[in-house]
Amino acid sequence: MSSGKLLLHPGDHAVDEDPLIETLRRSGFLGAEYHHALAPDSRRWLAGERFLRLITFLGCSPYLAFKPPADGSDDFCHIELDGPHPRPRFHHGRNTRTGQCPVCRFRPDDTQALIARAAQAPDAPWTCPRCGATTPLGALNWRRNAGSGRLFLIVHSVFPNEAVPNPELLQALQQASGEEWRHFYTLRP
Secondary structure: OOOEEEEEEOOOOOOOHHHHHHHHHHHOOEEEEEOOOOOOOOEEEEEOOOHHHHEEEOOOOOOOOOOOOOOOOOOOOEEEEEOOOOOOEEEEOOOOOOOEOOOOOOOOOOHHHHHHHHHHOOOOEEEOOOOOOEEEHHHOEOOOOEEEEOOEEEEEOOOOOOEEEOHHHHHHHHHHHOOOOEEEEEEOO
16 A cells, blocks of 8 residues: 555635535545544544545556555545644655745755744745745645645545546535645655
8 A cells, every 4th residue: 555645725724624524425525434543533534435536546557445454554545634723734744845935936955954844833934035935834835745734634545646636526625615725745754
């Protein structure tokens, strides 16, 4: 299986989770609720009956396991709700590369320091040394390899760039939350 994740989020906006979950259940994205022994406080679901219509898988023949493994790990394709959080959180992984200035596309050289700062305070300001634009660290262009938000839908065990949310799913998320949703991918560190 893949240690990758697809993360969908509405940026740093607050979203009421109850209408969101209900919409995702009705759309067939979420199946039965799943309780993971190693993360008893997390909210997780098995993939719903329309999951494979709402996420497009690319590549020759991606392998997806939809049942919890006997070893008790979470290494199978399922969905987790992370949040809502009072402040933005920054998700990144071993595939995260340096963010770019969203105005002039300047790439700082201090990749690891920038990622560490974003992980500590994604809403901390960063000023571009080239154009002078100031933006929160989490709002840099992380090229779909990291992101910041207060709420995330995490699809576990998908390889980066092999799973793409289709327009129907993104539209349902927007209608349920009133916000436009984005996505990115991470690999476990």
